Amino acid sequence: MKNRFAATALAAVTLCLPIISQAQTEIQWWHSMTGGLNEWVNDQAKQFNDSQKDYKVVPTFKGNYDESMATATAAFRAGNAPHILQVFEVGTATMMAAKGAIKPVAEVMKESGVAFDPKSYVPAVAGYYTAANGQMLSFPFNSSTTIFYYNKDAFKAAGLDPNKAPSTWPEVVAAAAKLKASGSKCPYTTSWMSWVQLESFSTWHNVLFATQNNGFGGNSARLTFNSPLHLRHFENLANMSKQGLFVYKGRASVSVPSFVSGECAMFTGSSGSYADVSKNAKFAYGLAPLPYYPDVAGAPQNTAIGGASLWVMAGKKPAEYKGVAQFFKYLSSPEVQSASHKRTGYLPITTAAYELTEKSGYYKQFPGTDVAVQQMIRKTTDKSRGIRLGNFVQIRTIIDEETEQIWAGKKEPKQALDDAVRRGNEQLEKFEKANKS
């Protein structure tokens, strides 16, 4: 009995030895994905861990995007930063300015000897995370963009063609009027006021949201979204609001349930809301490109990016960076990307992944799921690469605060936009001052 025990123990130890001697390098990954997306993140880490023996990626949920970023900066100050940090697009300029805190992805890949071609990425996505010198700074992970959703059943009831979404703003107004006449209490609503109605609106119409090519040219950018075109759009929305054609349903993505429940017939928001819509909507719905003003030259161009990317934090060991590089290589393979795209509704980040998804017949099976990709894979212009500004979190809140005054009838659109630009510029000046290089 005793002998057998000893034999088993010995066998166990010998079996374990190779694993013990070959200690895995742990890679900490902090993210902000909840619910189904949290499972997605965990599955990606698990599949990577199972695919090789040297590294172990450990994903940890650290709260909302702003919370996890605040936690990570505090951790960095205390010397405990993770290897990989998921940062929302709004935090991009802050991360870029933090030169000593991050390690550019291009550098991580190069030093680890992993082949890496920035050209294989979707231009609007990769361009957003690329520095002026062409160096890719962060790894695009979950990118989304803004699209137009509509309720086909409500369209039918209002005598509109359910298979033809309004493609211009005048058409949206006309459709909203018909929907209201047929009894709809909320013909049109939107989520993410700044992202949809100002940022995407700007890139879609190929006009600047801020100078310095929307902040890509440097920290001295100033806001320009009180231009005649922007003003025209907000006067249009304000009129719609007065007539009950546009109903304000709150900041960020609070308004999504209003569309999903069938209360609102038309909705503009993140392509990432598709997961929620497809799962919970009890009516026929359609996905379409964002509306535009047909008389604007150059429109439609492409929409602005949203979502998040993965940043590599500075001050880690070379072996750990090798692991990070391997993990990124794994994540960008067309198969993994295509599977993620189908699973989450986020954009495929490489052209190869898009082509693979198309070949699989997915877009034919789920019509409209390619709208977001189609809006993003076009060649970008200097005005449409995206919006990358410092203190962007505050600027977006300022835009929320000022535009709410329009819907509440307290301010005229012109004054609200002018005030938002003035207050936003104060934030930009502050950022410029804090990040003099």
Add this chain to the structure above:
Amino acid sequence: MEKRVLFKSTWLPWLLLAPQFCIITVFFFWPAGQALLQSFQLQDPFGLSTEWVGLDNFKALFSDSGYLESFKTTAVFSTLVATIGIGVSLMLAVLADRIIKGALFYRTLLIVPYAVAPAVAGVLWIFMFSPSLGIVSYWLAQSIGFQTDYLLNSNHAMGLIVSAAVWKQVSYNFLFFVAGLQSIPKSLIEAAAIDGAGPWKRFTSIQFPLLSPTTFFLLVINLVYAFFDTFAIIDATTHGGPGRDTSTLVYKVYYDGFKAMDLGGSAAQSVVLMVIVIALTVFQFRYVEKKVNYA
């Protein structure tokens, strides 16, 4: 009657004070000093570059009309929270004090909200009053045709955060009031009743004056609560909107510091807030306390 202890040695009082002093230093003076230091600096979130900007952060604050506006918002909010909170809980405490059967059950029930975290409380109230999803707003619209819209109506938004903040604090106040009421000798009340004083007279001329130390204590606590502890409720419900109409001083500190990572600006605001609370406390203890009868 004055309480005064005479110490013969000079070092003993300092020694006895030392533990308390250590705690205050670590948990108050040190962080307060840090806040003061940071309020004169402009720093990036990662702490890589720090620039001394003197009073710039304060200048920026006071040239921002929205910030001055939020003083007013805070004054309205804290006054409402403190008065309604104290009023409602006093009423509940008097009622619970009169109950003979099942008193413990009612008291326990009234204390439960205190166990709820502020953010959770906020979410609870959102579920009830959300214009499109809320059960109470639906019921209000159906029964009396009252449309709630805290998204665009600032009065509704203020009503919502005040209700949520009061609801959370009522239990705490209630506990103290019940304890205070129970410590009033029954014989006093009974004697008054025999002399022909009705319940209202007994309350105004005996119970409430005897509760004045409790009420004063709760006034201080409730104001501090409204000033400092309510940002989670605001963050979970209105986010300071519509516009900036429910953005109180502490919500702005929280937002600028923890969400927008503007450490200098946030620190300057906490310094301002600290000054206000110190002034308010001095005022209360100097002037309001004179009206308190400790008997």
